[in-house]
Amino acid sequence: MIKISVPGKPISKSNFKLKNVHGQVWMPRQGKHSKYIAYENKIAGFINQQYDGPPLKGNIITIINLYFPDKRMGDLHNYPKSICDGIEKSGIIKNDKQLKPVLLFDYIDKENPRIEIELYEASKYKVNYSVDPIK
Template identity: 80%
Template sequence: MIKITIPGRPISKSNFKLCNIHGQTWMPKQGKHAKYIAYENMIAGYINKQYQGPALEGNIITILKLYFPNKRIGDLHNYPKSICDGIEKSGIIKNDKQLKPVLLFDYIDKENPRVEIELYEASKYEITYKIKEK
């Protein structure tokens, strides 16, 4: 199991894409959109500081815990893309298609916004879940 912590408020990829009149989207490398590229690089940097082992092979069970400073979260489902792109950029995996399943949780922590990433090689671990009535 690998656990990585990325300090700061999570950033969503969808806020930085541009579209042309034909509906095609792209990610500019300059202007305010460079903030997203910097966020991906920051994630990769923190992963490389906190993990020095070999690249992970096969499917990776991924748990993402997002800690926001307030209730202004936006669309929660847009955050994993930026985080998964940063994980891939770090070189810890070859392709973010390996990250499956991905479990996503959100919390509020005014004092310490962050992203906690847990990675488990599916060949060594299995995942179970249980939903029960309150």
């Protein structure tokens, strides 16, 4: 199991996509919309600081805990893409297609916004999931 913590407010990839006159979507590398590329590099850097083992092989069970400074978090489904791209960029995995299943949880932490990533090799761990009624 590998647990990585990346400080700062989580950033969604969809917030930084632009469209050209033909409707094609692209990610700018410069200017105010280039924050996504910097965020992806930040995630990769923290992974490389906190993990120095060999690259992970096969499917990777991925748990992403998002800690926001307040309730203004936007569409939660847009956050895993930026995080998974950062994980791939770190070199810890070959392709972000390996990251499955991905479990996503959100919390509020005004004092310490961050993301926490847990990675488990599916060949060594299994996922048990249940939804139980509140009593």
